[in-house]
Amino acid sequence: xxxxxxIGVFSAAVLAxxxxxxxxxxxxxxxxxxxxxxxxVLFNVPKGTAFAQVARQLEQEGLVERDLWxxxxxxxxxxxxxxxxxxxxxxxxxxxxxxxxxxxxGDTKHWSVQFIEGWTFADMRAALASHDRLKKLTTDxxxxxxxxxxxxxxxxxxxRFFPDTYLFTSSESDLDLxxxxxxxxxxxxxxxxxxxxxxxxxxxxxxxxxxxxxxxxETGVPYEREQVAGVFVRRLQKGMRLQTDPTVIYGMGDNYxxxxxxxxxxxxxxxxxxxINGLPPTPIALPGRGAIHAALNPDDGKALYFVARGxxxxxxxxxxxxxxxxxxxxxxxxxxxxxxxxAVQKEDDGANGDAG
Numbered sequence: 001x002x003x004x005x006x007i008g009v010f011s012a013a014v015l016a017x018x019x020x021x022x023x024x025x026x027x028x029x030x031x032x033x034x035x036x037x038x039x040x041v042l043f044n045v046p047k048g049t050a051f052a053q054v055a056r057q058l059e060q061e062g063l064v065e066r067d068l069w070x071x072x073x074x075x076x077x078x079x080x081x082x083x084x085x086x087x088x089x090x091x092x093x094x095x096x097x098x099x100x101x102x103x104x105x106g107d108t109k110h111w112s113v114q115f116i117e118g119w120t121f122a123d124m125r126a127a128l129a130s131h132d133r134l135k136k137l138t139t140d141x142x143x144x145x146x147x148x149x150x151x152x153x154x155x156x157x158x159x160r161f162f163p164d165t166y167l168f169t170s171s172e173s174d175l176d177l178x179x180x181x182x183x184x185x186x187x188x189x190x191x192x193x194x195x196x197x198x199x200x201x202x203x204x205x206x207x208x209x210x211x212x213x214x215x216x217x218e219t220g221v222p223y224e225r226e227q228v229a230g231v232f233v234r235r236l237q238k239g240m241r242l243q244t245d246p247t248v249i250y251g252m253g254d255n256y257x258x259x260x261x262x263x264x265x266x267x268x269x270x271x272x273x274x275x276i277n278g279l280p281p282t283p284i285a286l287p288g289r290g291a292i293h294a295a296l297n298p299d300d301g302k303a304l305y306f307v308a309r310g311x312x313x314x315x316x317x318x319x320x321x322x323x324x325x326x327x328x329x330x331x332x333x334x335x336x337x338x339x340x341x342x343a344v345q346k347e348d349d350g351a352n353g354d355a356g
Contacts, residue, residue, distance in 0.1 A: 031073055031096040035063055040091045044170070045103060047085040054083055054103070064096050073097075080104060087170040108169045113177060115163040117288035118216050120250075124161060124181075124286065128174040135173040149175060150182040159213045159283025161185055188289050196296035201236040208295050213283035216291040217246035220312030225290055227316055230299035231306055240304070242273040250284040307331060 043063065045054055055070035064070060074081030080100055086108035090099050111133045115124050121143065129139050138146055143157045152160065162185035166177050193205040202208045215229045232242055248264060249256050251271030265272070271280040287295075303316035305323035309330050317323040 031069055034093050034095055035090070035099070037090065037092040040089050042087055042089055042109060044087045045083055045085050049085065051081040051083060063090065063099065070096065110167040110169055112165050112167050114165045115161065115181060115286060117163040117286060117291070119163060119286050121157045121161065128177065133170070134168065137173045137175045138178065146178060150179050152182065156282040159209050159286060161286060162188055163286040163288050189292060192289070192292045192296050200296065201233060207279060209287065209292065210279045210283045212287035212292040212295040213285045214242070214244055214246060215294050216287040217285050218244060222290055224314060225294035226297065226299040227301065227303065228306065228314070229294040230301055231303050231316065233298045234304055236278065241277060244273050247271045247273045247280050247284055
């Protein structure tokens with residue numbers, strides 16, 4: 001009798017264990033099935049959130065059927081329950097275990113913002129302010145407050161931030177991106193200054209940055225950067241004024257309406273290189289590495305002038321007479337507002353002609 005009872009109890013235990021095992025197997029197997037998603041969804045894990053809370057949130061948002069299986073899985077495989085804070089993107093076809101793996105690896109969702117070569121600092125700030133996924137801290141700050149925050153108190157912001165595409169997560173702010181762009185420009189400028197040619201008319205890396213910004217604004221095709229830089233470097237070395245339109249435009253600020261008139265060239269601003277000697281006081285745009293390299297490794301030709309052809313390239317000339325001929329060919333027959341460089345120059349006109 002006792003033997004039969006023992007066999008019965010043992011059989012019942014085996015059946016219960018088998019049933020429990022089958023139940024667990026079927027439940028845990030649901031974590032291997034694709035989640036029913038029609039489109040990518042974002043899932044946020046706040047800092048300090050426990051795994052059980054993450055599992056519950058996944059169920060509440062319809063990303064898993066039952067959080068119980070996730071919690072059991074976490075107990076069985078603790079290494080797969082060490083999720084990291086951040087915002088994650090889950091895509092159609094992912095399984096619950098793949099979502100867990102994404103959160104454990106910390107592969108958070110990234111967005112991007114692009115700062116274009118030749119933009120001004122104001123353009124850069126507008127791009128940051130308009131990005132709807134970026135945390136905003138500096139929207140109402142002055143330029144001076146931003147420069148202080150990035151560790152450059154008292155410096156002018158123009159040209160001090162490197163143009164590039166920057167990736168960021170939901171935990172980062174516009175100030176984080178500004179700091180990265182500032183640090184990158186500092187590093188790039190230092191690297192290029194270290195490898196510069198000898199005999200250039202710059203006393204500091206900042207002066208080279210000013211030149212690079214002018215080269216950036218004057219060139220429409222990358223292969224002309226060294227030529228344009230060479231013209232400006234030679235003019236500085238000869239004591240000639242740069243006479244470049246982009247600096248005039250920058251100095252005009254909001255008064256610029258698409259073209260430069262003769263009175264604009266005569267008006268004095270610190271950036272009117274038809275009126276001032278040497279470089280303007282600050283950069284006029286965000287120069288890329290190519291423009292910085294060109295400013296520090298200019299072409300060693302003999303051209304002192306250039307004029308826009310109208311297709312993004314320039315005609316370079318060694319003498320004023322050649323330049324005036326090119327101006328007549330490429331500019332005077334165009335509409336007045338097509339290109340803002342002045343008309344034919346005279347030998348006694350200040351610096352003996354315009355470069356661009």
